[in-house]
Amino acid sequence: MRPKIYLFGDSITEDSFCDGGWGASLxxxxxxxxxxxxxxxxxxxxxxGLKVLERVFPEAEGGGDGVDADAPLAVTVFFGANDxxxxxxxxxxxxxxxxxxKRNLRSIVSFFKKRWPKTHILLITPPPIDEDARLRHPYxxxxxxxxxxxxxxxxxxxxxxVAVAGEFGTPVIDLWTKMQQFPDxxxxxxxxxxxxxQIGSRVVFEEVVKRLxxxxxxxxxxxxxxxxxxxxxxxxxxxxxxx
Amino acid sequence: MRPKIYLFGDSITEDSFCDGGWGASLxxxxxxxxxxxxxxxxxxxxxxGLKVLERVFPEAEGGGDGVDADAPLAVTVFFGANDxxxxxxxxxxxxxxxxxxKRNLRSIVSFFKKRWPKTHILLITPPPIDEDARLRHPYxxxxxxxxxxxxxxxxxxxxxxVAVAGEFGTPVIDLWTKMQQFPDxxxxxxxxxxxxxQIGSRVVFEEVVKRLxxxxxxxxxxxxxxxxxxxxxxxxxxxxxxx
Numbered sequence: 011m012r013p014k015i016y017l018f019g020d021s022i023t024e025d026s027f028c029d030g031g032w033g034a035s036l037x038x039x040x041x042x043x044x045x046x047x048x049x050x051x052x053x054x055x056x057x058x059g060l061k062v063l064e065r066v067f068p069e070a071e072g073g074g075d076g077v078d079a080d081a082p083l084a085v086t087v088f089f090g091a092n093d094x095x096x097x098x099x100x101x102x103x104x105x106x107x108x109x110x111x112k113r114n115l116r117s118i119v120s121f122f123k124k125r126w127p128k129t130h131i132l133l134i135t136p137p138p139i140d141e142d143a144r145l146r147h148p149y150x151x152x153x154x155x156x157x158x159x160x161x162x163x164x165x166x167x168x169x170x171x172v173a174v175a176g177e178f179g180t181p182v183i184d185l186w187t188k189m190q191q192f193p194d195x196x197x198x199x200x201x202x203x204x205x206x207x208q209i210g211s212r213v214v215f216e217e218v219v220k221r222l223x224x225x226x227x228x229x230x231x232x233x234x235x236x237x238x239x240x241x242x243x244x245x246x247x248x249x250x251x252x253x
Numbered sequence: 254m255r256p257k258i259y260l261f262g263d264s265i266t267e268d269s270f271c272d273g274g275w276g277a278s279l280x281x282x283x284x285x286x287x288x289x290x291x292x293x294x295x296x297x298x299x300x301x302g303l304k305v306l307e308r309v310f311p312e313a314e315g316g317g318d319g320v321d322a323d324a325p326l327a328v329t330v331f332f333g334a335n336d337x338x339x340x341x342x343x344x345x346x347x348x349x350x351x352x353x354x355k356r357n358l359r360s361i362v363s364f365f366k367k368r369w370p371k372t373h374i375l376l377i378t379p380p381p382i383d384e385d386a387r388l389r390h391p392y393x394x395x396x397x398x399x400x401x402x403x404x405x406x407x408x409x410x411x412x413x414x415v416a417v418a419g420e421f422g423t424p425v426i427d428l429w430t431k432m433q434q435f436p437d438x439x440x441x442x443x444x445x446x447x448x449x450x451q452i453g454s455r456v457v458f459e460e461v462v463k464r465l466x467x468x469x470x471x472x473x474x475x476x477x478x479x480x481x482x483x484x485x486x487x488x489x490x491x492x493x494x495x496x
C-alpha cells in the first residue's frame with residue numbers, strides 16, 4: 011500500500027489541482043512514492059471544517075486496537091482565509107472570531123493527533139489579501155464597496171495559526187508573512203486578491219516540500235513503488251520483478 | 254468513502270500530474286467527487302505491467318465474499334508506447350511483440366473484470382510518434398541514428414488495443430488516430446515525439462471525461478462530498494451540516 015498525504019482545507023486546497031496548482035505539483039513530485047489525497051472544501055471555515063471532520067476522515071474499518079493502517083504520512087491543514095471574512099461585510103456568514111478560530115484549529119490538530127499519533131501535521135496560515143483586487147473580483151454582491159476581507163485581519167488569523175502550531179510543536183508555513191516578502195506579491199502570487207496564481211502555488215508547493223523534508227519525508231527516503239526504469243537491467247529486465 | 258478512479262500505465266500516466274497534465278486535470282475536474290489515484294510506471298510495457306498487477310492492486314483486506322468495497326469507479330489502462338519500441342533499435346529491451354501485447358492487455362482487462370466486476374475499464378492506445386523529434390530527444394545513447402519507435406509501429410499497437418477493447422466491449426480512446434486528425438499534432442501534442450504537451454494532455458483529459466460521461470460518471474451524477482458553498486444558507490449555515 012502506498013502511503014498517503016491528505017490536503018485538508020478550503021478553496022485554496024480544493025483548487026490545488028488546477029494547472030500548476032500546489033496539490034498537483036505535490037502529486038507529481040511524489041508520483042512513485044505517495045498518494046496525495048485532496049480534501050478541499052471551497053468556502054469552508056474552521057467551524058464547518060471541525061463539524062465535518064469525522065465524515066471527511068472516517069475511522070478505518072477493523073480499527074479499535076489503536077493502530078490505523080490507513081494513517082497518512084502527513085496532513086496539511088490550511089484554513090483561515092474564510093474565517094477572516096469581516097463580520098460586518100458581505101461575506102459575514104463565513105466569519106469566525108479569531109479566538110474561536112484558534113480553538114477550532116486546536117480541536118482539528120488534536121483530532122489528528124489522537125487518530126494518527128505518528129502522522130505529521132502541517133499547518134498553513136491564510137495568504138495575504140490584496141484588498142483592491144478583492145473589490146475588482148467580488149464573489150457575491152458587494153454594494154458597500156468595502157472588501158469583505160482585509161490584509162490586516164488575515165494577518166491576525168495567520169498569527170493565531172502560528173501560535174497554535176507553537177502550542178503543539180507542529181510545523182507551520184506562515185504564508186501570510188512569506189508571500190509579503192516578495193515585492194510584487196499582490197500580482198505575482200494572487201489571482202483575485204485571495205486565491206493563488208501558479209507562482210503563488212509554487213511558493214506553497216516548495217514550502218510544503220521543505221517542511222516534509224524536515225520530517226525526513228522525501229523522494230529519496232520514501233520507498234519507491236516498484237523498480238524504476240533505471241534499475242531494470244536491459245539484458246535481463248524480468249530480474250527486477252522477481253522480488 | 255469517496256470513490257476512486259485509478260490511472261494505470263507508463264510514463265504518459267506517471268507524468269500526468271505535471272502542469273496541465275491530464276491526471277491533474279481529472280483530479281481538478283472531480284475535486285469534490287472522486288479520488289484520482291496515480292499508478293503510472295515510466296518505461297513499463299504490458300509484460301512488466303502484467304507481472305506487477307497484483308502488487309499494484311492488492312486485494313482489499315477482509316475480502317473473499319466476492320465484493321471489494323475498495324472497487325474503483327473506473328480504471329484507465331494506458332500501455333503500448335514502450336511495447337512498440339522496435340526490437341532491433343536502441344530501446345529494444347522494452348519491446349513486446351504485438352501479439353503478446355494483445356494477450357497481456359487481455360490478461361490485464363480480465364484481472365480487473367474479475368477483481369472488480371462493476372468497475373469501468375477504459376483502454377487508451379499509445380499516442381502517435383514524431384520520429385524526427387525522437388531523434389532530437391534521445392532517452393538513451395542512439396548511435397544508429399534511427400528512431401527507437403516509429404509511428405507505423407505505434408499504429409499497429411493502437412489497432413491491437415482497439416481490437417482488445419472490442420473483444421471485451423469496453424470503451425477505448427484511439428489516441429493514435431485522434432491526435433493525427435489535428436494538422437500540427439507533432440508540435441501541438443507531443444513534447445519530444447512521444448510524451449504529451451499540455452495541449453496533448455488536454456486531448457486525453459477531454460476524451461477520458463467524455464468516455465466516463467458515456468458511463469454516467471459525471472460531476473452532475475456522482476454524489477458531492479459535503480455541502481457546496483452554494484448550498485449553505487447564509488442565514489443559517491450550520492443547517493447544511495445537520496445530516
